[in-house]
Amino acid sequence: MALLDGRTAVITGGAQGIGFAIAQRFIAEGARVVLGDLNPEATEAAVAALGGPAVAHAVRADVTDAAEMQALVDAAVATFGGLDIMVNNAGITRDATMRKMTEEQFDQVIDVHLKGCWNGTRLAANIMREAKSGAIINISSISGKVGLVGQTNYSAAKAGIVGLTKAAAKEVAHLGVRINAIQPGLIRSAMTEAMPQRIWDQKLAEIPMGRAAEPSEVASAAAFLASDMSSYMTGCVLEVTGGRHI
Numbered sequence: 674m675a676l677l678d679g680r681t682a683v684i685t686g687g688a689q690g691i692g693f694a695i696a697q698r699f700i701a702e703g704a705r706v707v708l709g710d711l712n713p714e715a716t717e718a719a720v721a722a723l724g725g726p727a728v729a730h731a732v733r734a735d736v737t738d739a740a741e742m743q744a745l746v747d748a749a750v751a752t753f754g755g756l757d758i759m760v761n762n763a764g765i766t767r768d769a770t771m772r773k774m775t776e777e778q779f780d781q782v783i784d785v786h787l788k789g790c791w792n793g794t795r796l797a798a799n800i801m802r803e804a805k806s807g808a809i810i811n812i813s814s815i816s817g818k819v820g821l822v823g824q825t826n827y828s829a830a831k832a833g834i835v836g837l838t839k840a841a842a843k844e845v846a847h848l849g850v851r852i853n854a855i856q857p858g859l860i861r862s863a864m865t866e867a868m869p870q871r872i873w874d875q876k877l878a879e880i881p882m883g884r885a886a887e888p889s890e891v892a893s894a895a896a897f898l899a900s901d902m903s904s905y906m907t908g909c910v911l912e913v914t915g916g917r918h919i
């Protein structure tokens with residue numbers, strides 16, 4: 674039997690990058706997935722690439738909008754009969770030093786990561802508490818552990834996700850719902866490939882394993898936290914960083 678046989682997962686920001694890799698891995702482990710993302714065409718294309726409607730379903734959802742997030746979790750129940758796993762992964766960066774960062778750039782990043790994660794966590798937990806089981810995985814970042822220059826908005830949001838994860842984990846542990854976080858380091862995706870080569874090289878130099886990760890390596894940690902392999906873990910933060918900032 675595969676790790677996630679018969680389970681249904683919602684993955685925000687699932688159209689590409691780490692979210693898409695998590696969807697691929699979950700399906701390989703026997704799950705069906707509902708992808709929530711901003712761009713409907715990209716999300717439909719992701720569903721086709723994942724194997725079509727038997728295993729995947731696309732919903733246009735902005736994580737900052739509670740009504741759209743309610744519709745997203747409801748779509749999992751309507752399409753595949755339940756919601757067993759929620760992955761709050763959608764994210765953006767608006768990097769700038771404090772001197773140059775606008776209030777809008779600060780608010781946007783806090784909104785997408787922190788409010789988005791709060792929306793996904795509470796709305797998924799509402800369904801999972803009825804079923805007395807479920808696993809929620811919040812994608813934080815090593816930037817939230819150590820703080821990175823040019824990321825006062827992003828580091829604050831990603832550290833906030835850790836607090837949110839732990840507080841929410843305590844609220845619903847007795848209901849059979851587990852909530853954990855992952856802090857990825859440098860992962861190859863559109864988000865990091867947009868960085869100047871100089872910054873990429875600086876980051877690589879800080880990584881004991883000497884390389885960036887593939888999105889599939891974050892997906893492996895997500896599969897572990899989604900499955901019964903982590904049945905006695907809640908409120909934990911897994912670092913997937915190649916040893917960076919340990």
Ligand SMILES: NC(=O)c1ccc[n+]([C@@H]2O[C@H](COP(=O)([O-])OP(=O)(O)OC[C@H]3O[C@@H](n4cnc5c(N)ncnc54)[C@H](O)[C@@H]3O)[C@@H](O)[C@H]2O)c1
Pocket residue numbers: 685686687688689690691692709710711712734735736737762763764765785789812813814815856857858859860861862863864865
């Ligand atoms: N790539 C890395 O090195 C790295 C490191 C640490 C943490 N992370 C985190 O991992 C997550 C995924 O990042 P990625 O590298 O795959 O990025 P990405 O840019 O490739 O993908 C992000 C996805 O989120 C979607 N999205 C953005 N705003 C949204 C919103 N408001 N509502 C719904 N969807 C939205 C985008 O459309 C996109 O499909 C993010 O939370 C990011 O902060 C990434």
